[in-house]
């Protein structure tokens with residue numbers, strides 16, 4: 024692939040400088056594909072594999088457009104100009120970390136908004152006036168209801184993990200939130216598995232959008248190897264322990280919060296420091312555990328699907344599906360916590376008797392072709408994934424701060440309880456904050472495999488995009504800059520591989 028610099032893609036100099044300060048000078052394929060359109064103000068659906076650089080793909084235009092052509096005017100209390108929606112608190116925090124330096128290049132501020140923590144800091148930030156918010160839907164709606172935040176000045180909305188956010192549990196909230204933004208705003212939807220599930224959002228909220236898809240929906244991440252190990256239930260515990268014992272970072276996915284907690288404890292007591300991440304932990308505990316994993320204090324993270332989507336930790340060398348995921352998208356997102364940004368990584372699914380058929384079906388759907396191998400902890404195949412064994416670490420007394428027996432009253436918790444429909448305590452398998460999914464694969468594939476499928480190129484469609492963007496001192500109120508926005512026509516099949524983006528015709532709103 025020939026290197027394409029951010030500057031060559033039209034990224035303004037202050038952002039080129041901010042990216043360079045972070046060691047990023049050339050763009051990844053999903054960024055090369057989408058930036059010309061996103062910077063021009065188009066609505067974009069971006070599909071790029073896990074670890075392929077989607078966060079920057081949407082953060083750059085958000086900062087560039089709000090910092091220059093759009094918005095303007097004085098920062099106003101409780102009226103952000105940019106909104107990013109993400110399914111989990113960890114992901115919101117990570118997105119904010121990417122976005123904040125870019126926003127800062129234009130003197131703009133950002134803040135995260137999510138549940139599980141006291142709202143005071145968030146309210147203070149809103150009251151002080153903040154330009155961009157990165158939010159989970161539950162708390163955002165809470166704060167909207169309390170009158171601390173109004174979305175009528177939002178000019179750009181991003182939905183990360185869009186297919187997941189369009190799932191049943193999130194859809195009503197996301198719809199209400201988008202309804203509260205001006206209908207003329209720019210909307211960007213990104214995910215590694217941007218499938219037809221997002222159609223409801225697309226049809227209702229996007230206009231004249233363009234789909235950019237890097238590689239086929241099901242093409243594998245080049246640097247990711249897949250393995251399936253079969254064993255009987257009694258041997259599994261030892262296989263897990265052995266696989267967890269290597270030097271590099273590894274993530275073990277489990278279906279339930281309870282099992283994740285138990286396994287992390289068990290491994291730690293066996294001399295393999297492990298931390299857990301799931302919805303039964305308090306947010307400070309979740310933060311501490313992820314920080315311990317990122318810093319290397321613990322090399323092993325045992326997580327539910329709350330960690331499956333979007334969360335990035337450098338150099339995860341192995342993902343272990345201790346409990347096989349329930350569906351192929353979950354397999355792809357979970358697996359995608361390794362082999363990111365061109366790095367290599369391995370994925371192994373542990374299968375006990377009775378699970379073979381389901382796993383085979385799931386892998387078929389994920390387009391992963393791998394022959395199951397029967398293993399014991401001593402098998403060469405296992406040893407190959409372990410690599411060098413880490414030294415034994417004497418277990419320290421654990422101070423786990425598990426959330427007390429109370430019942431969370433946050434909007435998110437209420438939504439989840441409602442979704443469970445009163446099934447008692449329901450431990451909803453792996454449904455941390457983000458109900459599941461995950462799947463993985465992907466990254467930007469350093470090589471020139473970009474196939475900008477589905478790209479709408481019509482000159483007439485582009486001609487109106489560069490029109491001047493007058494800085495308006497009064498951005499809000501129905502977005503007067505974007506008259507005549509048309510409702511999108513249907514067409515659910517448009518997100519299928521090889522489909523061509525819907526061309527609604529009609530001019531993009533002036534000034535975008």
Ligand SMILES: Nc1ncnc2c1ncn2[C@@H]1O[C@H](COP(=O)(O)OP(=O)(O)OP(=O)(O)O)[C@@H](O)[C@H]1O
Pocket residue numbers: 046047048049050051054071072073074075076077078079214215332333334335359363364
């Ligand atoms: N142009 C670039 N140059 C160098 N590194 C980059 C570039 N773009 C992104 N990265 C790095 O690639 C890694 C993965 O990026 P990111 O988290 O945005 O992936 P993603 O596509 O959102 O994956 P997922 O589908 O799992 O959410 C990050 O560490 C990011 O800093």
Ligand SMILES: [Mg+2]
Pocket residue numbers: 077078183333334
């Ligand atoms: Mg992401």
